[in-house]
Amino acid sequence: MNESLSGFLHTLLSSLRDLAPIILVIGFFQLAILQQPIQNLPEIAAGLFLVVLGLTFFIYGLEMGLFPIGEAMAEALARKGSLPWLVTFSFLLGFGTTIAEPALILVSSEAAKVAAAGGMISDTLQDRESYANGLRFTVAFSVGLAILVGVIRILKGWPIQYLIIGGYIGVVVMTLFAPDEIIGLAYDAGGVTTSTVTVPLVTALGVGLASSIRGRNPMTDGFGLIAFASLTPMIFVMAYGIII
Amino acid sequence: MEFLREFGHSLISTAGDMLPIVVIIFGFQLVVIRRRIPNLKRVLIGFFYVLLGLSLFLMGLEQAIFPLGEQMATQLSDPQFIAQSSGHSAAELYWYDYYWVYLFAATIGFSTTIAEPSLLAVALKAEHVSGGTVAANGLRIAVALGVAVGIALGSYRIVTGIPLYYFIVVGYVVVMIQTYFSPKFIIALAYDSGGVTTSTVTVPLVAALGLGLANSVPGRSALLDGFGLIAFASLLPIIAVLGYVQLSEWMVRRSIDKESSS
Numbered sequence: 001m002n003e004s005l006s007g008f009l010h011t012l013l014s015s016l017r018d019l020a021p022i023i024l025v026i027g028f029f030q031l032a033i034l035q036q037p038i039q040n041l042p043e044i045a046a047g048l049f050l051v052v053l054g055l056t057f058f059i060y061g062l063e064m065g066l067f068p069i070g071e072a073m074a075e076a077l078a079r080k081g082s083l084p085w086l087v088t089f090s091f092l093l094g095f096g097t098t099i100a101e102p103a104l105i106l107v108s109s110e111a112a113k114v115a116a117a118g119g120m121i122s123d124t125l126q127d128r129e130s131y132a133n134g135l136r137f138t139v140a141f142s143v144g145l146a147i148l149v150g151v152i153r154i155l156k157g158w159p160i161q162y163l164i165i166g167g168y169i170g171v172v173v174m175t176l177f178a179p180d181e182i183i184g185l186a187y188d189a190g191g192v193t194t195s196t197v198t199v200p201l202v203t204a205l206g207v208g209l210a211s212s213i214r215g216r217n218p219m220t221d222g223f224g225l226i227a228f229a230s231l232t233p234m235i236f237v238m239a240y241g242i243i244i
Numbered sequence: 245m246e247f248l249r250e251f252g253h254s255l256i257s258t259a260g261d262m263l264p265i266v267v268i269i270f271g272f273q274l275v276v277i278r279r280r281i282p283n284l285k286r287v288l289i290g291f292f293y294v295l296l297g298l299s300l301f302l303m304g305l306e307q308a309i310f311p312l313g314e315q316m317a318t319q320l321s322d323p324q325f326i327a328q329s330s331g332h333s334a335a336e337l338y339w340y341d342y343y344w345v346y347l348f349a350a351t352i353g354f355s356t357t358i359a360e361p362s363l364l365a366v367a368l369k370a371e372h373v374s375g376g377t378v379a380a381n382g383l384r385i386a387v388a389l390g391v392a393v394g395i396a397l398g399s400y401r402i403v404t405g406i407p408l409y410y411f412i413v414v415g416y417v418v419v420m421i422q423t424y425f426s427p428k429f430i431i432a433l434a435y436d437s438g439g440v441t442t443s444t445v446t447v448p449l450v451a452a453l454g455l456g457l458a459n460s461v462p463g464r465s466a467l468l469d470g471f472g473l474i475a476f477a478s479l480l481p482i483i484a485v486l487g488y489v490q491l492s493e494w495m496v497r498r499s500i501d502k503e504s505s506s
Contacts, residue, residue, distance in 0.1 A: 018364070021355030022309060022445075029316055029348055034325075038312070047308025051359075054301030057293045058361050059368075065290020067369070068283065069269060076277045085276050089268070096264035102257070103447060160432045161423045168416045175409045184408055184471030191442040191474035196298060197262055199362035199440050203369050218373045219429045226366070227435030230478055 008056070015055040019048065062200050070204025071211075078212040083155075090151040093202065094229060095144030099136060103192040108135040111185050118181045120244060135240060142236035143193050146228035147202065153224070154209050157216055160224045167231040174238035182241030189237045190230040202226060254303040258295055266291070298444075301361070305445065313352065314452040320348050321456040339403050346396045349453060353395035353477065356446040357388035363440045370433050378433065383485065387437045390484030391477045395450060398476035402457045402464060408472045415479040422486040427493065434485040438478040450474060 030038055038044065077086045098104060112121075112128040112135070121127045153163060175183055194202075202225045210222035273281055281287060319325060323337065330341035357363060367380040401411060423431055442450070450473050458470040 018359050021358050022352075025348075025351040025355045026309070026312055026316065028351075029320065029344075030312070033329075033344055034316065034319055044308040044312070047304040047306075050300045050304030051308065052304075054297045054299065054304060055359070055361060057297030058301060059297070059364065061290045061293030061295070061297055062365055062368070063290070065287045065292075065294055066365075068290070069281065069287050072282055073269065073272065073277070076279060077272075080277065082276075085272075089272055089276075092268050093265070096268050100261055100264050102261060103443070159428075160435060161420075164435055165420055165423075168420070172409075172413055172416070175412075184469070184475070187408065187412060187475035188471045188473075191439070191478045192447060194362065194439050194443065195261065196362045196365075196444050197265055197294065199443070200365035200369075201265065203366055203436075207369060207373055217429075219370075220432060222373060222432070223366075223370070223436045224432035225436070226439040227432070230439035 008060075011056045011059055012052065015052045015059070018055065019052055023048065058196075066197070066200040067204045070201045071208030074205045074208030075212045078209055086151060086155075087148055090147040090205075091144040093144075093198075093205070094147035095140045097195065097198040097201075098143040098193050099140040101193060101195050101198075103195070104136055104139055104189075107185070107189065107192055108132040108139070111135055111182075114181055114185065115244070118179075120179065120181065120241075131244065134244070135237065138236050138240045139189055139193060139233045142232040143229045146232040147225055149232075150206065150225040150228040151209065154206060154216060154221050155213065157221060160227070164227060164231065167228070167235070170235045171231070171238075174235050174242075178238035178241050182238060186234050186237035186241065189233040193233050194226055194229055199226060202229070250303060251299065254299040255295070258299045258302065262291075262295060298361075302444065305448075309445075310448055313449045316348070317352075317449065317453040318456040320345055321453070321460045323460050323462075339400065342399070342403050345399055345403070345453075345457065349399040350392040350396040352449055352453070353446070354388045354392035356449055357391040357441050357477075357481075358384060359445050360441060360443060361445075362443050363387060363437070366433075366436060366440050374429070378430070382488070383433075383437070386484045386488040387441055387481040390437075390481030391441050391446070393484070394476035394478075394480030395453070395473055397480070398473040399453065399457060401472070401476075402454065402469050403461055405461075405464060405469070408475065412475060412479065415483065419479070419482050419486070422483065422490065426486050426490060430486065430489045434482050434489075437485050438482040441481050442474050442477045446477065447474060450477065 027038075030036055073089070077089060109128075109132045112132040115121050115131055116123040116128055121131050149163070153160065178186065203223070206225045207218045207222035210216040210218040216222075273279075321342075326337055326341055326345070329344055330337065332338070332341055363384060364380075367383045370378045370383060371380040397411065401408065426434070451470075454473040455470040458464045
C-alpha cells in the first residue's frame with residue numbers, strides 16, 4: 001500500500017512537471033506582456049489541480065487498461081489467424097471512435113457554415129446539417145480505412161514510407177482540384193481525428209500485432225497506424241469538397 | 245454542489261466518447277475471440293481510471309487554462325496591442341510587428357504539446373518497445389519543438405497571407421528527403437508523432453489563436469485563413485523527430501571519427 005502511494009505521488013509530480021510550461025507561458029504573457037492581473041486566481045489554481053490529478057489517473061489507466069487490452073486483442077486476433085475478422089475489427093475501431101469524436105462534430109458544423117457562406121450549399125438548417133453529417137461520415141470512413149490499410153501493412157511488412165509518400169502525392173493532387181474553401185479545413189481534419197483514448201489503443205494494437213507475427217519488428221512495423229489515420233482524412237475531405 | 249454538477253457533466257460526456265470503443269472491444273471479445281480477458285478486473289479498473297482521469301483533466305482545462313489562453317490569444321493579435329508594442333500605426337503594420345504573436349504561438353505550442361496525454365502515451369510505448377533507445381522525454385521535447393516552430397510558422401502564414409499549400413508541399417518534400425536518409429527504426433514513429441500532437445490541449449488554444457489572427461489582420465477572412473494551424477502542428481513534428489535522430493547519429497559518428505583519427 002505504501003509503495004503504491006509513493007508511486008502515485010511520483011506520477012503526480014511528473015504530471016505537475018508536464019504542466020509547468022503552460023503555467024509559465026500563460027503567466028509570463030499575462031503579467032509581463034499584456035500587463036494584466038490574473039482574475040479568479042483560486043478558481044484557476046483549483047482547475048490546475050484537477051488537470052494534474054486527471055493526467056495522473058489517465059496514465060495509471062493507460063498502463064492498466066488501454067495498453068493491455070489493445071495488445072491482448074491484437075495477439076488473440078493474430079493467433080486466431082482470421083484475416084476477415086482482423087480487418088473488420090480494424091475498420092470498426094477506426095470508424096467507431098471517429099464518428100463520436102467531439103472535435104470532429106465541432107469542426108464539421110463549422111465547415112458547414114463555411115460551405116453555406118461560400119455558396120456551395122444553400123444556407124438552410126437542413127442542408128447544413130446533412131453537409132456536416134456527410135463530412136463526419138466521410139472522415140470516420142477514411143479513418144476506418146486508414147487503420148485497415150495500416151494493419152494490412154503490418155501483416156505484409158511493407159515499408160511505411162512508400163505508402164505515406166503515395167498518400168502525400170494523393171493530398172497534393174487533390175489540393176489542385178479541391179475548392180479553396182475546403183483546403184485549410186481538410187488539412188486540419190487530419191489532426192483532429194485521433195482522440196486521447198483512440199491513440200493509446202491503436203498504438204497498442206499495432207505494436208501487439210507486430211510483436212505476435214514472426215518476422216515483424218514492433219519498432220519499425222508496429223508504429224504508423226496513427227500516421228495513416230491523419231493522412232486519409234485530408235484526401236477524403238477534399239474529395240468530399242469536390243463532389244458536393 | 246456546483247463542482248459535482250460540472251464533474252458529472254464532464255464524466256458523462258467522456259463516457260459518451262469512450263462508449264463506441266468499449267462496445268467494439270467487448271463485442272469482439274464476446275463474439276469473435278470468445279476467450280476470457282486476462283486480468284479482467286484490472287483492465288476494468290484501468291478503464292475507469294482513464295474515464296476519471298480524462299474527465300478531471302478536461303474539467304480542469306476548461307476551468308483554468310482555456311478561458312485565459314483564448315482571451316490572451318485574442319488580446320495579443322489585437323491590432324491596437326500590436327501597433328502599441330511595435331510603434332507603427334495600426335494602419336501600416338508589417339509582418340515582423342507581430343513578434344509577440346509568433347513568440348506566444350511558439351511557446352504555447354511547445355508547452356501544450358508537453359502536456360498532451362496522447363503524445364505521452366505514444367512516447368511511453370516507444371520507450372518501452374525500443375528498450376530505452378528512444379527516450380520518452382527526448383521524443384516529447386523533439387515533437388514539442390516541432391509544434392512550436394509549426395505554430396509560429398502558421399501564424400506568419402496567416403499574417404502574410406501566403407497560400408497554405410505552398411508550405412505543406414515544401415514540408416512534404418523535406419519529409420521525403422529526410423526519410424531517405426533516416427535510420428529505418430524511427431520512420432514509422434516519426435510519422436505517428438505528427439498525428440498525436442494535436443488533440444485535447446493544443447487544438448482549442450491553437451484554434452483560438454488562428455481565428456483571432458485571421459479576424460484582426462486586414463484582408464484575412466476567418467473562414468478561409470483561420471484554419472490551417474493544426475496542419476502545421478502535424479507536419480513539423482515529423483521533420484523535428486527525423487532531424488533529432490539524424491543529428492544524434494551524426495554526432496555519434498563524428499565522435500567515433502575523431503577517436504579513430506587521433
